[in-house]
Amino acid sequence: MSPFDAAPTQSPTPGPTPSGSRPRQPTQPFRLAEGGLIDRDTLVRFHFDGRDFTGHPGDTLASALLANGVRLVGRSFKYHRPRGILSAGPEEPNALVELRTGPRREPNTRATTIELFDGLEASSQNRFPSLRHDLLSINGLLSPILTAGFYYKTFMWPAAFWEKLYEPIIRRAAGLGRAADEADPDHYEKATAFCDVLVVGAGPAGLAAALTAGRAGARVILCEDDAQPGGRLLAEQLSLDGRPARDWVRDALAELGAMPEVRVMSRTTVFGTYDGGTYGALEHVTDHLAATAPHLPRQVLWRIVARRCVLAAGAIERPVVFPGNDRPGIMLAGAVRTYINRFGVAPGRKAVVFANNDDAMRTVADLAKAGIAVAAVVDSRAAPSATSRDAARDAGARLIAGGQVTRAIGGRALTAVRIRDAAGREDIVPCDLLAMSGGWNPNVHLTTHHGGRPEYIASLCAFVPSVLPPGMGVAGMAAGVAGTAAALADGSRAGAEAATACGFATSPLSMPSVPAEPSGIEPLWHTLSAFGGAAGKAFVDFQNDVTAKDIGLARQEGFRAVEHLKRYTTLGMATDQGKTANVNALAIMAELTGRTIPETGTTLIRPPVQPIAIGALAGPHRGGHFKPARLTPTHDWATELGATFTAAGLWQRAQWFARPGDAGWQETVNREVTAVRTAVGICDVTTLGKIDIQGPDAAAFLERVYANAWKKLPVGRARYGLMLREDGFVFDDGTTARLGDTQYVMTTTTANAGPVMQHLEFCHQWLWPDYDVRMISVTDQWAQIAVAGPKSRDVLRQIVDTAYDLSNDAFPYMAAAEITICGGQKARLFRLSFSGELAYEIAVPARFGDALVRRLMQSGAPFGITPYGTEALGVLRIEKGHPAGPELNGQTTAHDLGMGRLLSTRKDFVGRAMAQRPALTDPARPTLVGLRPVAPHDVLPAGAHLLPKGSPATAASDQGWVSSAAWSPSVGSWIGLGLLSNGPARHGEIVCAHDPLGGRVVEVEIVPPVFVDPTGERLHA
Amino acid sequence: MRITCPCCGERGLDEFSYRGDATLSRPAGDPPLPGAGAEAWAEYVYLRDNPSGPHRELWYHGAGCRSWLVVTRNTRTHEILDTERAVNVVRATRKDAEA
Amino acid sequence: MPDPLHARGPLSPSACSYDHGGIRITDMSGRQVAGVALLGGDRAALDATVRQAWGVDLPDTPRIVAGSGLTFAWAGPDQWLALSDAVDDSGPDLEHVLRTTLGPLAAVTDQGDSRVALRISGPGSRDALSRLLPIDLHPRAFSPGNTALTLAGHIGVQVWQVDSCPTYDILVFRSFARSLHHDLCAAARGAARAA
Incomplete structure (x- = not known):
């Protein structure tokens, strides 16, 4: 009686067929008549290299290919050797395929782990033009030059040939699959899980551990790489208590499933052990489905925080x-x-x-x-x-x-x-x-991620875990405990230990009776013929095509330490990380060098244990959700006006407000700048950091954190503040207003809102803990809108309640007050100006920000009110010579920015001592200047280097740079700010702005940095 | 890595930011300057030991209670041996100094 | 007298409601909120004043406690958020009431516009929130009355459990509200799928 469903009618590996036709194969000629955990009643169709095949649910691609008699699955990395299927698990080095097509095409996917689904498409990789007739298998004939270290030796000279000639050829010939060319259409999630006991691996030891810990009431997460938990119990002819092992697995899973505190996660690979009992795991949610359903992630990256871990990951055969x-x-x-x-x-x-x-x-x-x-x-x-x-x-x-x-x-x-x-x-x-076996290597990977090295046990011919990461125990074959009965007992022991450590009372599992399983072994790493030339290549690392001879070569050339061996031969450096290769390799090296295996040692194993797609690591944080967006209270209003937005850190800010008829953004920005200079403009400045500071010692505290003086600031006034780092460089700036005897509101730059808060807390909690002061962020509490321009007072008069006098005498430059607007709405008004014009900032509780901006537009219409964005804001501040982000770049001092006189000499403040270092006050340091092209329409490129006229464009003659530049409609010229050596002494000098990126050289005149209203008449109007 | 905040409990590393050595103390910054204590200042701002083993460090629980913490961490194993609120540490130190 | 200004939240009511698979997400903003932080170091006096005014002990651990008319959520050492019971901004100005009552014992700062409160409730809400928050929400670790300051993805939040339904309130800085709402809905979809 034939064991096969049907006798094959043709060669199991069919020859090439004309493209376009897909001949049908006889149905699974190598499928056994019975047995297996597959659903024989259901047929699953799939395509491999353009040919149609069938399999059953429960198959992997590898098992289905074998059932169809397909044994040639790929070509090897370097020599293009024909390769088949070596293993039945994730350690597979040979049967790597490209799975799916188009944007979902995934290279180097192991056929042994791909669950078969209807319509699956896979193709072999690394062959040209076809798998059977691979022209590049001639590499095998070139093998004398492709041995270990060939990169280092062969293509030495000339260097230019490397990029243009050698590398493209090598890349064509050697390599694995192709990544998809298009963006990944699937989505990925990230999540955190907590448990008392994490059990890695659901073979006999893992199931026993989970049952023991679960019965004790511990919160257990059981992760299994495979779709079907059970491990070797699914793969062996084995009876437990006289019943098939799979029945025991089924019962165990049913019991675990009924425990509310136990979570069984199949298709989940625990790939890394991190500090503090944190483990990385990848759940394949829909990789086994034909198509990802909407809202289903393809994979979830789990961070599992476990008080204890039982590693029961089994072993890999050698x-x-x-x-x-x-x-x-x-x-x-x-x-x-x-x-x-x-x-x-x-x-x-x-x-x-x-x-x-x-x-x-x-x-x-x-x-x-x-x-x-x-x-x-x-x-x-x-x-x-x-x-x-x-x-x-x-x-x-x-x-x-x-x-x-x-x-x-x-x-x-x-x-x-x-x-x-x-x-x-x-x-x-x-x-x-x-069928070959050299013994089994325990899966020790997760025990080594903290630097622990496994220990060689001669009687097992294997490495077992020795020093374990805190909180981890190992059970079953992963610990070198062979045999089902021993694995079950060891798993139960480890599960009990873990649960007990978490405070649960445990009782041991009653053990099923298991027939004896002999496990005697004597070492065999290689045959005597492995180094002989005539017999052909003896592979140690299949995926990277490293042979026994290569190890001999490494030894001969002195690369005898295992880490050198690895790098010289690329052994263990393929996507399988040498899971079937490493131990054989070091055993061979031990033998070649006359050392023992423990003396030879092992290489360090790092996470991840299995390859993880970049998409899974990115999770949902990609595209528009790469980072969260912070929206201002006027965002919807700006959107309605058709504003163009720009990112300022996480914030979305209106960059400009184009109007129909504007010829381009430059015209829009010119219009916005001109409106502020001649009438009135409004701009949302909510994004500036705002910190409420209260307490009897608030003023004393400000004295410490700001470089300038604060004690004399009266209630109702604001002041510019300059903040240094302790190393003396400028950290941040902004205005701080005194709202009451013991209450201030500080503003920071948009970029530094978080860092300044952190710095203030540091000063308060560590440097000066005795100050009685409290800080809280109010950035989001207040919608703050700048109203700037000669007509700004007229506009505000329309909305500020009449009880408040806005005249220049009553509310002068740098005044600050809590007021009411629009009939009793509480608000704050500051007379601050970034533009140099008569200007205010008005703040209302954020929920009224949208209404406020609309009301301002309405009330300001008769005065020509114009919304302006960050681009115009930038032009306005450059015209006034105000330093901003490009000047406050962490490398400039108060002296550099022309603010040396602000540094108080009468008090201690952060940065005081270091700011006075001679090198930081040297006038030869690049110092703030204004820049104006000799030809007004010459574009002045920000980032350009400033060189003396006529000097070569070399680092030696570099004297500074252009930090900010813009077209100024007010001046009718390009203008810029720059930092130039001895700058303030050089007003009137012509230098060159050299922009090697743009290939431009512009002659510029050094001028004072204030281009508009240098005497400040408008500001104080 | 996980750090037990004395206020919030055990949290993941991403909620914290690292500053550095908690055993340094800021030199006196009051006038007179310039030049006074230049060496002490250079040491405070720039010079750091690279100890192997337990190390007292300043961390900030910025995504939690905004407490600055003195964390004792084994630099070889990343084991967190102790965490205290920085403000309590500095107050206790000053009390000791006064006593 | 000009027309008064009308309030507008960062989430439009239509865009914000989510109700699928036993998980509801709603915008619970509207309560008055103020930050309260001990000043002067006399904690006993602050405790006594709060107890007398609202009949509640200020929590010293991450908890939220309800007093008469006012709820206090721990928000850091010697810091709290005070929340009015009314879900709109009717009633006397909370910042003013607290300042008047507490005087120099505490710094009081209006936070009502600073934060948006999103509520997630229903049987699947623990699983949904677990996907987003890196803290343990298991009933053994986090139960009604517990609060935590933590990160939802990259967004700082304060969360507390309201009841064992379970229902959670999540406070987030206003400018992040739309991003957090998006992430919360995505987590809810993920949880519904898993269930």
């Missing part, structure tokens, strides 16, 4: 390093069992099993049970165990004790293996499947 060990058809022994038992797939029809341990002998039995012929069992141990002898006998297979597979034979698929027995006799055994 390949054996021998010539040709990468041929399609060579598979890890455990993976063979997974395909047979979990997926109901025959990975071949005639098998050889090659191993150094008893665990792999299960494969012999499972193959035989599935009706797959076992031609030979090659046990490298000189004295094979009873387990090996029994397995071979029961399977009717020839046992080669003390034997080795010396090479694999075949091109695009395995056709035979050459075997050598203990006596050195060689034989060729035809087969299409080789």
